[in-house]
Amino acid sequence: MIWPATWLAALAGLVLASIPGALLGALLGQVLDRRLALRSWGELYRRLGGTPALSGEELLFVALGRLAKADGRVQEQHIQQAREEMRRLELQADAQRAAIDAFARGKAGQDDLRRPLRRLRHQPDQARQLLQACVRMAQADRRLGGAEQRLLETWRDWLGVPRSELDGLLASSRRGAPAAAVRSAYEQALQLLGVDSQADASEIKRAYRRQLSRCHPDKLTGSGATPAQIRAATEKTRELHAAYALLRQRRR
The missing domain is CATH 1.10.3680 (TerB-like)
Structure with a gap:
């Protein structure tokens, strides 16, 4: 992964104050990268109002x-x-x-x-x-x-x-597609909840609640999590809901 603000700040620090400046600049740049969730030059360019090429x-x-x-x-x-x-x-x-x-x-x-x-x-x-x-x-x-x-x-x-x-x-x-898609989704649901095909209803329910308690986005509120982390937690929670619903449907 490229941390653009870290590199830019380190380079500026090196020019202004040699190695100590580069170290301090890298530290400050890393804070900025994490705070703004900058993971690439393209992301930095977008934040500055540009539209870099997708690839x-x-x-x-x-x-x-x-x-x-x-x-x-x-x-x-x-x-x-x-x-x-x-x-x-x-x-x-x-x-x-x-x-x-x-x-x-x-x-x-x-x-x-x-x-x-x-x-x-x-x-x-x-x-x-x-x-x-x-x-x-x-x-x-x-x-x-x-x-x-x-x-x-x-x-x-x-x-x-x-x-x-x-x-x-x-x-x-x-x-x-139909049979393969259903089978694949069922296997993915089992894997996501961390259970095997022999698990009974109570095991599946416990696994679902355990996984949900670990990644629910409400737990990130006030923790300093970045917007990207909150989106990822929300996405994972949505997947857990879908996986549990699919397993309930298959197991009746």
Whole structure:
């Protein structure tokens, strides 16, 4: 992770007062980075009113957030799919928080994705991987809405991916999606609550309450937590509610 204010303050301190100044500047910059939740140069640029180019995982999760919100309401299946993409990419805690922030930005729909997606024309493998992830998100709720279809078609064009490839991805996703999606969501719910498939109703309920007590955002109130940490706790709480509801439904 890059702490931009830390680097800038350390450099300024080095210029003004050599090594002691650099150390003091780095300390003050780190405080500023943590207070403002600055985790990248792009985040700093946004705070200063700029609009840096999206790339990599940030671009992916902004696109996924846009798709999840495309038909009006983000479903729990969309949130679960976003988590699945994080697991697929093996993101660590800091990268997961950045992905959650990017997903939220995507839902807001304020980023122009044309230029960053068109840049991937020169990286066809990454373009296809991003489109595959977008198809998985679009069909996470087992239906493909008109707005989602239009976004996928537009992004396919910007990415330079042949129409036949998108058609193939959609057809493949439709063919075994329902059973696989239900099974995957059920297994994810068990994993999230920390129980196995043999756990009885009382064990599941205890696990749910225990996990909920650990991460509820109300516990962060007045603790000096950053907005990003509160959003992450809120997201985790929402996932726990959804996981418990799914297990109750499956177990009747």
